[in-house]
Amino acid sequence: MTSFCSVQLYQQVLHMKNHQVTIKDIAAQLSISKSTVSRVLTGHPGVSAKTKQEVLELATKLDYQKNLFATNLVTHKSNTIGIIVPEFISSYFPKIIMAAQDVAREAGFNTIIAQSNEHYETEIANCKVMMANQVDGLLVSITKETRNYDHLKIFQRKGIPIVFFNRVCEEMDVPKVVVDDYEGAYRAVEHLINIGKTRIAHLAGPDNLSISIKRLSGYRAALKKHNIPIDPELIINYDLSIDKVKIYVNHLLSLPQPPDALFAINDPTAIEAIQVIKKLGLKIPDEIAVVGFSNDQISALMEPSLTTISQPVEKIGRIAAELLINQIGKPQSEWKPIIKSLPIELIIRSSTVA
Amino acid sequence: MTSFCSVQLYQQVLHMKNHQVTIKDIAAQLSISKSTVSRVLTGHPGVSAKTKQEVLELATKLDYQKNLFATNLVTHKSNTIGIIVPEFISSYFPKIIMAAQDVAREAGFNTIIAQSNEHYETEIANCKVMMANQVDGLLVSITKETRNYDHLKIFQRKGIPIVFFNRVCEEMDVPKVVVDDYEGAYRAVEHLINIGKTRIAHLAGPDNLSISIKRLSGYRAALKKHNIPIDPELIINYDLSIDKVKIYVNHLLSLPQPPDALFAINDPTAIEAIQVIKKLGLKIPDEIAVVGFSNDQISALMEPSLTTISQPVEKIGRIAAELLINQIGKPQSEWKPIIKSLPIELIIRSSTVA
DNA sequence: CCATTAATAGGGAACGTTTGCATAAAAAAA
DNA sequence: TTTTTTTATGCAAACGTTCCCTATTAATGG
Numbered sequence: 001m002t003s004f005c006s007v008q009l010y011q012q013v014l015h016m017k018n019h020q021v022t023i024k025d026i027a028a029q030l031s032i033s034k035s036t037v038s039r040v041l042t043g044h045p046g047v048s049a050k051t052k053q054e055v056l057e058l059a060t061k062l063d064y065q066k067n068l069f070a071t072n073l074v075t076h077k078s079n080t081i082g083i084i085v086p087e088f089i090s091s092y093f094p095k096i097i098m099a100a101q102d103v104a105r106e107a108g109f110n111t112i113i114a115q116s117n118e119h120y121e122t123e124i125a126n127c128k129v130m131m132a133n134q135v136d137g138l139l140v141s142i143t144k145e146t147r148n149y150d151h152l153k154i155f156q157r158k159g160i161p162i163v164f165f166n167r168v169c170e171e172m173d174v175p176k177v178v179v180d181d182y183e184g185a186y187r188a189v190e191h192l193i194n195i196g197k198t199r200i201a202h203l204a205g206p207d208n209l210s211i212s213i214k215r216l217s218g219y220r221a222a223l224k225k226h227n228i229p230i231d232p233e234l235i236i237n238y239d240l241s242i243d244k245v246k247i248y249v250n251h252l253l254s255l256p257q258p259p260d261a262l263f264a265i266n267d268p269t270a271i272e273a274i275q276v277i278k279k280l281g282l283k284i285p286d287e288i289a290v291v292g293f294s295n296d297q298i299s300a301l302m303e304p305s306l307t308t309i310s311q312p313v314e315k316i317g318r319i320a321a322e323l324l325i326n327q328i329g330k331p332q333s334e335w336k337p338i339i340k341s342l343p344i345e346l347i348i349r350s351s352t353v354a
Numbered sequence: 355m356t357s358f359c360s361v362q363l364y365q366q367v368l369h370m371k372n373h374q375v376t377i378k379d380i381a382a383q384l385s386i387s388k389s390t391v392s393r394v395l396t397g398h399p400g401v402s403a404k405t406k407q408e409v410l411e412l413a414t415k416l417d418y419q420k421n422l423f424a425t426n427l428v429t430h431k432s433n434t435i436g437i438i439v440p441e442f443i444s445s446y447f448p449k450i451i452m453a454a455q456d457v458a459r460e461a462g463f464n465t466i467i468a469q470s471n472e473h474y475e476t477e478i479a480n481c482k483v484m485m486a487n488q489v490d491g492l493l494v495s496i497t498k499e500t501r502n503y504d505h506l507k508i509f510q511r512k513g514i515p516i517v518f519f520n521r522v523c524e525e526m527d528v529p530k531v532v533v534d535d536y537e538g539a540y541r542a543v544e545h546l547i548n549i550g551k552t553r554i555a556h557l558a559g560p561d562n563l564s565i566s567i568k569r570l571s572g573y574r575a576a577l578k579k580h581n582i583p584i585d586p587e588l589i590i591n592y593d594l595s596i597d598k599v600k601i602y603v604n605h606l607l608s609l610p611q612p613p614d615a616l617f618a619i620n621d622p623t624a625i626e627a628i629q630v631i632k633k634l635g636l637k638i639p640d641e642i643a644v645v646g647f648s649n650d651q652i653s654a655l656m657e658p659s660l661t662t663i664s665q666p667v668e669k670i671g672r673i674a675a676e677l678l679i680n681q682i683g684k685p686q687s688e689w690k691p692i693i694k695s696l697p698i699e700l701i702i703r704s705s706t707v708a
Numbered sequence: 709c710c711a712t713t714a715a716t717a718g719g720g721a722a723c724g725t726t727t728g729c730a731t732a733a734a735a736a737a738a
Numbered sequence: 739t740t741t742t743t744t745t746a747t748g749c750a751a752a753c754g755t756t757c758c759c760t761a762t763t764a765a766t767g768g
Contacts, residue, residue: 020754022753022754023754024755032717032718033717033718033719034755035717035718035719035720035756035757036716036717036718038754038755038756038757039756039757042755046715047716048716051717065485066754066755067427067754067755068487068755069423069424069426069753069755070423070427070723070753070755071754072723073421073424073427073725073756074723074754074755074756075756076723088442088448088451089448089449089651094442094443095443098469101469110466111467111468112464112465112466113467114465115455132419132420132422134422134423271655275655298651298652298656301625301629301652302656303656303657303658376723377724377725386747388724388725388748389748389749392724392726393726398727400745400746400747401746402746402747420724420725421723421724421725423723424723424724424726424753425726426725426753427725427726427752428724428725428726428727428753429725429726429753
């Protein structure tokens with residue numbers, strides 16, 4: 001008898017242990033139907049105040065947690081948005097992600113973050129993960145390698161909204177959040193001109209990225225405006241592999257007419273360039289001035305501190321998430337491919353002004 | 355008639371658009387049962403080679419994607435691990451996350467990343483998200499505020515394995531991946547002694563974090579070993595709010611007998627301290643030397659570059675993920691609270707040696 | 709006081725899988 | 739050929755929700 005009891009108890013414990021509390025349990029304990037419990041828990045109307053309260057009380061008492069898988073299965077919604085970024089080593093993307101995640105959380109969405117490591121193939125794999133997890137929307141900044149967008153267009157076709165930020169896809173008609181890259185580059189270069197530089201080199205990015213194109217054209221425009229000839233020798237397209245910077249900088253500085261200033265596509269590039277320049281023993285900014293783009297955490301702390309273009313990172317993340325969430329739930333016909341171009345700011349530091 | 359046809363076509367199109375291909379569709383097209391299709395797709399044995407191939411072919415042809423929600427609902431597994439970190443602004447946690455994510459992906463797990471922003475409350479909220487998403491395992495580095503661990507113990511109780519890394523919970527008997535904080539601190543301080551410093555201050559972390567405690571005791575041991583008296587005035591516990599560093603450094607340097615060296619709990623602290631010291635016009639390392647901990651990306655690039663203790667970040671991430679995945683699926687009785695303590699390395703730079 | 713309407717609650721199908729059990733077909737043994 | 743074993747398949751019940759439809763009861767109005 002004792003033995004029997006203890007076995008029963010053991011089984012009960014075993015059973016309870018991994019048994020998740022369901023609406024069925026709540027319904028049974030209150031002798032009502034699970035429909036009613038569901039209605040209370042989803043906030044549907046048409047339940048008497050009394051039952052409502054009873055359900056709510058019992059739910060908290062039993063520590064009821066709704067099973068999202070069951071919910072998602074029937075509603076075909078996941079309440080999750082996906083975020084795909086090329087990397088999160090520099091402080092740029094993490095900050096954007098944090099802001100976006102805040103907005104998402106407030107709106108009741110979970111977030112799945114994936115980083116493509118600047119690889120096209122990984123980006124595709126990430127998209128599959130997002131698809132498998134049935135995200136309700138996707139926030140994307142593409143890799144430096146991405147030139148084909150089929151993996152992203154699938155989402156559009158399936159009615160899952162996409163919003164691009166920073167590294168956007170020009171050929172897709174969806175909302176995008178960018179900064180005024182043209183203006184930023186223009187201001188950066190004009191600043192270099194203002195401090196008396198005339199041979200300004202540009203370490204540009206890969207030409208599939210719109211940021212590369214826009215920053216390059218801003219660079220060109222500033223030179224033109226100030227009647228400085230554009231020397232193709234001073235413009236180098238590179239693939240953002242940081243270890244190549246050394247080669248390019250060495251090359252530039254060994255030209256018969258070396259540059260007296262360098263405008264880099266982004267801060268990591270500028271930072272690496274400065275390391276190379278320092279090693280060569282050249283004086284910054286006198287012999288060569290350097291400007292970056294994005295105002296990475298590090299740029300204020302290094303020596304010399306880096307003149308750069310700051311972006312409203314937090315705002316980018318917030319707005320991107322807001323645009324996305326705004327589309328989720330709305331019929332595709334009401335989606336609007338808004339392009340938000342946020343203002344930038346020139347931050348002058350000692351890599352250009354002693 | 356035409357009208358009827360077009361309506362039908364329209365409905366068909368409508369229906370197809372958002373209709374996800376299911377095993378039922380595959381089964382129907384091959385006139386077999388969905389059980390068989392399921393068995394093929396889950397790799398179960400007992401299906402003839404012929405049907406197997408047919409199913410596989412049709413599945414790829416129709417671009418079948420299994421509905422994870424349905425699968426998870428019945429299996430009670432999510433194939434997802436959760437990662438909770440206190441922040442991801444410094445390069446430290448992102449790098450660990452990347453490595454862990456790699457391991458997880460290879461083992462067929464998805465990842466949900468959450469950052470608690472160093473807030474206890476947010477950490478609890480993140481745990482709830484992880485619970486709601488029914489993660490199969492959890493990788494955690496706690497916040498500077500976390501002193502109660504109930505929100506984490508719940509996972510243990512529910513049979514969901516947890517592995518801590520870096521910032522671990524001492525009172526929970528689960529696997530942990532750390533570095534030899536004691537040894538790191540010891541070596542850092544001994545290095546300072548070796549270069550002739552005798553009044554070595556320590557900006558320590560909050561005393562709920564084991565890293566703080568261990569680094570502090572390493573600091574103490576090194577001083578003791580070299581017969582340098584421990585001056586409590588030179589040890590400051592702070593809460594890792596970076597803006598407070600200024601106050602503490604100023605305070606330390608205005609002491610009647612100011613320190614000639616500073617060992618900071620981590621790199622961000624050391625970096626900020628250096629900024630303050632530079633502003634005061636003191637010479638680094640002659641007047642005051644500085645050592646950090648963790649070898650953040652930035653520490654090599656700043657001026658002066660920072661002497662610090664480097665951690666095998668990638669390895670931490672990999673091992674933590676491996677330990678976790680190793681426990682997933684195994685019965686709780688077989689879990690072993692392995693503590694992996696990885697070796698560190700002293701990186702000498704110009705903040706201690708001119 | 710009956711008819712009509714409004715407010716609640718329950719019943720049950722559906723969502724897309726997995727999986728134990730039963731069974732049909734085929735192959736092997738008797 | 740019959741019996742046994744093996745192999746391949748189908749059936750149907752779960753998993754925990756949501757939500758449409760219907761049944762009951764209460765409230766309202768004439």
